[in-house]
Amino acid sequence: MNTQKNQIRIWQKVAAYFTKSIALFLISIFVAGCDPEKSEVYLGIQPNTETTAQLTEDVWHFMAKRSRNNRISIDLLKGDSAQTIYSNPANKRSLQELRQTIDPNPNTPEMDIILSSDRALIAAFQRFKDLAIANGDKSEFHAYILTAGTTDERTLSQLKTICEKLAEKTDGNFHIYLIGLTEANRLKTVSTLHPIAAHAYSAGQSFSEVQKLIRKF
Numbered sequence: 001m002n003t004q005k006n007q008i009r010i011w012q013k014v015a016a017y018f019t020k021s022i023a024l025f026l027i028s029i030f031v032a033g034c035d036p037e038k039s040e041v042y043l044g045i046q047p048n049t050e051t052t053a054q055l056t057e058d059v060w061h062f063m064a065k066r067s068r069n070n071r072i073s074i075d076l077l078k079g080d081s082a083q084t085i086y087s088n089p090a091n092k093r094s095l096q097e098l099r100q101t102i103d104p105n106p107n108t109p110e111m112d113i114i115l116s117s118d119r120a121l122i123a124a125f126q127r128f129k130d131l132a133i134a135n136g137d138k139s140e141f142h143a144y145i146l147t148a149g150t151t152d153e154r155t156l157s158q159l160k161t162i163c164e165k166l167a168e169k170t171d172g173n174f175h176i177y178l179i180g181l182t183e184a185n186r187l188k189t190v191s192t193l194h195p196i197a198a199h200a201y202s203a204g205q206s207f208s209e210v211q212k213l214i215r216k217f
Contacts, residue, residue, distance in 0.1 A: 039070045042131050042143040044124035046077035048116045051205050052148050055180045057111040058207050059146060062214055064095040075127055076102055077120035082127055118155040121147055125159050129166045132174040141174040144214065149185030159192035167195040177213045179203040
């Protein structure tokens with residue numbers, strides 16, 4: 001009788017061990033499936049008008065608040081160039097501190113205007129193209145360019161050429177969002193994205209409209 005009870009206890013332990021092992025295996029699969037590769041993010045900001053400066057403030061605050069350790073590269077469009085000011089995993093504190101360093105007058109509550117030209121916008125498009133090609137299909141790549149846009153035909157032609165070159169190089173997992181566009185500039189600026197239209201989105205200068213796109217961050 002005791003022998004039979006001992007055998008039952010042994011089989012119960014064996015069954016419990018295998019049940020626990022299977023449970024741990026299934027949990028490991030579930031966790032792996034719920035831990036997708038982090039996105040790559042590019043943010044090009046052109047706060048060269050009062051409205052885009054205010055939008056930069058709003059977008060910056062929103063992104064810092066929602067940072068999820070996605071790797072983010074930030075370019076400040078200044079003068080004729082796009083200057084890289086951050087390239088690291090997103091970190092709320094780091095982004096908040098950086099916000100103070102780029103403001104021409106950090107003693108005022110609002111972001112001040114930073115003057116830049118269409119050449120800077122072209123440089124931001126070029127940077128987006130290079131990052132999208134480098135990323136390929138490795139992970140999702142989201143590029144946000146905050147700009148009022150342009151109607152200058154030479155600039156528009158160069159922006160479209162950059163997008164054509166990107167379309168030739170990759171049909172990878174990238175998305176571009178032009179945000180902060182004025183009503184007068186929006187149609188022509190967005191038209192430059194035609195070669196990569198399947199990956200392109202735009203928003204005007206209303207933060208409620210912009211927010212719908214940056215929620216993807």
